[in-house]
Amino acid sequence: MEEGYTLGLKSEVTSDLKKEVIAFANSEGGNIYIGITDDGTLIGVENVTKEMERISNMIRDGIKPDLSSYISVELVEKEGFLLIKVAVLRGPRRPYHLSDKGMKPSGVYVRLGVTSAPATEESIREMIKESDGTAFDKSRSLNQDLTFEYANHYFAESNLKYEESNKRTLKLINKEGYYTNAALLLSDQCEHSIKCAVYEGTGKTKFKARQEFFGSILKQMNDAYQYISLNNNLNSTLEGLRRVDYPDYPDYAIREALLNTIVHRDYDYSGSTLVNIFSDRIEFVSIGGLVGGITMTDIMRGVSQSRNTIIANIFYRLELIESYGTGIQRIIESYEDCNEKPTFIPGPTSFVAVLPNRNKTGGVQFDSKLSHEDNVLRMLQEKGEITRRDVEALLSCSQYPAIGALNNLLAQQKIVKVGSARATKYVLAD
Numbered sequence: 001m002e003e004g005y006t007l008g009l010k011s012e013v014t015s016d017l018k019k020e021v022i023a024f025a026n027s028e029g030g031n032i033y034i035g036i037t038d039d040g041t042l043i044g045v046e047n048v049t050k051e052m053e054r055i056s057n058m059i060r061d062g063i064k065p066d067l068s069s070y071i072s073v074e075l076v077e078k079e080g081f082l083l084i085k086v087a088v089l090r091g092p093r094r095p096y097h098l099s100d101k102g103m104k105p106s107g108v109y110v111r112l113g114v115t116s117a118p119a120t121e122e123s124i125r126e127m128i129k130e131s132d133g134t135a136f137d138k139s140r141s142l143n144q145d146l147t148f149e150y151a152n153h154y155f156a157e158s159n160l161k162y163e164e165s166n167k168r169t170l171k172l173i174n175k176e177g178y179y180t181n182a183a184l185l186l187s188d189q190c191e192h193s194i195k196c197a198v199y200e201g202t203g204k205t206k207f208k209a210r211q212e213f214f215g216s217i218l219k220q221m222n223d224a225y226q227y228i229s230l231n232n233n234l235n236s237t238l239e240g241l242r243r244v245d246y247p248d249y250p251d252y253a254i255r256e257a258l259l260n261t262i263v264h265r266d267y268d269y270s271g272s273t274l275v276n277i278f279s280d281r282i283e284f285v286s287i288g289g290l291v292g293g294i295t296m297t298d299i300m301r302g303v304s305q306s307r308n309t310i311i312a313n314i315f316y317r318l319e320l321i322e323s324y325g326t327g328i329q330r331i332i333e334s335y336e337d338c339n340e341k342p343t344f345i346p347g348p349t350s351f352v353a354v355l356p357n358r359n360k361t362g363g364v365q366f367d368s369k370l371s372h373e374d375n376v377l378r379m380l381q382e383k384g385e386i387t388r389r390d391v392e393a394l395l396s397c398s399q400y401p402a403i404g405a406l407n408n409l410l411a412q413q414k415i416v417k418v419g420s421a422r423a424t425k426y427v428l429a430d
Helices: 017-026 048-062 121-132 149-157 164-169 181-186 217-230 251-263 296-300 309-317 327-333 372-383 388-395 399-411
Strands: 007-010 030-034 071-078 081-088 109-112 115-118 194-199 207-213 234-239 242-247 273-277 281-287 343-346 350-356 415-418 425-428
Touching (some): 007 017, 017 030, 048 071, 181 217, 181 309, 194 217, 251 273, 251 281, 296 327, 296 343, 372 388, 372 399, 372 415, 399 415
Parallel strands (some): 007 030, 194 273
Antiparallel strands (some): 030 081, 415 425
């Protein structure tokens, strides 16, 4: 006998036998004979019954997931020598690993030629995908040493239990007792991040500030929202005796766009979720395009198909998202009284939501040498149509001076009013 890809020889039972068994189970299976030296010399096994029991215990206690059903340990006789044959089938729940090492290269072995060698992280991920399917949040996490300090606090504030039984119900722990990638995302050890950048002007040539947020995606969500809110400037107007603050971006639109980037991104990619803040817009860049089979037309009609169903379900239980695909429609509705609308740009490996700054009037600047009415006409010539809010932003005034300027132009028949209530717009007269 000579050792090969599907044949292993060992002179005696040692703890290294577990590595050999794991390597065969993670590869194409094979047989291990105990009582034969590396060069094929028969030496036999003393106290065969005791050693066979020892092997069975080693495999049962030292290897995970349970491999017992795919291994047989039997006594064979060859040329008068008693040998032990360990027959190993290729396992269906790869990667198999040493119980005390976990799904790390130090605990996972594969067969390479005539030797058993540690697997690479990439090959471990591929085995998980093959066994668990392609859904990231349902697959077993490579890191099983997870803590949930922030998630525990967040769930407690939401009056939801986060004990082990609840984690199983939420599918953060699978039926074999492994943490899933959904648990990894909620854990303090989450490997992904959100990067926020504030730029000067409308391009990316000059940074004003930047921040990267780590930890549980629940923590990243809160930290990023607070950071964006700090950069959501207020435009104050007077309505009678009352001052009204009108933020650059609707709070609901920011919240919904941020949640979409977290819940629906493709976590198979290691890159960060991006939030880019410019003077005239915010861009939320989520890694991963639309879920297969879903088009932008479907999205605009309210069709919803989550890429990360476990995460989406948890965020729904935490009352962070709705169960139906209403997020994008509500973002658009929050801009109902604005001329510029949010835009959504799907790509092969990205999805970008762009929120326009409601208090920006494009390239038109107020000219103090001109009357309010002439400034409004200049803006109309530039933009084609405007709202009362656009006029307030241009003139840096409250509601009533803006309405006065618009009414004067209406009386002079220089502009035309279109629509009603919040949908009211103004265009140049023919």
